[in-house]
Amino acid sequence: MPSIGCCGIFADEFQLKNLKLKMAPEELAAFGDSAMIGNKNFSYYRAVIAVYIVALFFWSTGENIEAGTYAWWWCYLTHWTLTMEAAYLILAAVVSFQMDKIRAGITDKKAEYADPPKLVLVTWVLMNVVYCNTFLVFLMYWLLVYDGDTNAVSVQVHGVNFLLMAVDIFLSGAPLRVLHLWVPMLYGTAYLLFNYFYYLGGGGDSAGDPYIYSTMDWGNAYGTALFWGLVLPYVLLPLFHTLLWFWWLLGNYASKEDASWRASLLESLDDTTAV
Template identity: 30%
Template sequence: MGWKDYFLLSEFKLDYSKPNDFIKFQCGYHKLYLGWRIFWALYHLVWIILTGVYSYQWAGDDPAQQVKWFIYLTDWAYFVLTFSTIIDAICVVYIAVKRDDILLGACSEMPWYLKVDWVFFNVSNSASILVTMLYWGLIYSSSSTQTAVNIETHGLNMVYVLINLFLTGIPVRFYHLFHPMVFGAVYVVFSIIYKILGGTNAQEKSYIYSSFDWSNTGYTTGLSLITVLVAIPICHIILFLLFLLRIFVNKKCCSRTEIQNTATSVDNKSYSPEHYLELKDKNEVKIDMDTPLANKKS
């Protein structure tokens, strides 16, 4: 794929000719990938529960203040990240059980659930980076105590995003930057409505964040526009460039598994993906997930 192809108008869409890239590592399908997805789904599910359990650390002992967990951008971003990892796991399990055509690379059409997965992948990645940058740049105070939840939601979340981006086969498209931009715009609209309705933060202040106070309309409007129109696109572009770096490194260093348009090896016999599926339907062959399906250097 030439560099100009990354900027075609068709790249706005969620169509993709190799959906099996969404269920494997960048260097090819691996039997550990399913475990990878399930582990991270459970990991983030546990942590998002803990953010609620330990809400007293920032909201005090009043349950009425602890429930304000939902007003903070940090928690929005971590919820989307958790939801994204859960969708990842569900998609991989479903495809492993029901969609051998995707597993073998014989399918060239993206199913709707992988499109949904892709959108949340884009949103959660940029949101995690944005929240981490905004926290350490605008909110962090050297006098504040850093809790485990704080470190997880403003640091380790971004570490996960970067590791996951480099290891997995999920692509990043330049023009998909509008996905996280919509997320950012929705949060801005929510914060305005919350302010109009008289909402307060966990300390009963008339703003969610002191640096994001709609009482100072001009400043907060400017900050919102810069965040949605500049900061979020920059986060996504950084991820896009890291994706291109991943592709480059993969071509230079990684012997990857190519499934599409190659032979499938089973019991020392070779089959095209389409022929393999026909035989499998007749119960004449069986997939062995421990056996590489095909080997070909890019």
């Protein structure tokens, strides 16, 4: 991101080219790095939280298998997002550990925008899905679903996992673009369609209710279900994505993670190559 004033930052951010999943060479050079704690520490951090989230995934599924409710585990947005988060963190850790190799593969250091390597692209897409959807799951659970009864797994899949993503956003050198809000919106749309067609097919929850979430009871409260079905993916997810972009900007400011830092990564690559 250019090191310019607020108006310049917004003008640069809202260029239509930022709708695409392309990035500048200096952005690719910084993708798995962190100006605040350095690539090595960031790689180990991501590896640790990847192990934690994968363990949480198996803990959650294991409890449901034991309780005989595993068939319904995959119906919840919480668990869709936990699965995406585990995949993201595994790939993000791999990318961070592979940054020297990724930088070495940058051939045109003066290109404006280019397609990133497939591993980086998939990680970037998952990043856009996971960041704001963990925020959505966190807020919606505690505001709409929580009934006073919870357990250790629920607290972690509806809170701790988002806090870890908030730290990841703050530390990461990967570009987060406002105009990529279409990525989490597509994910939200996919879940909305699943939820609705699951109901049409006679699906419900493990307690025998004809819905997954009571706020989306298509049979008995269609208006309310439609309201939340439209608000969640088309209002809240874009809003949360934008709020997290500001949080990412704050992390950039705090760590001096700007265009000059990203450019220095390319320059250091040239120096290494020369040696």
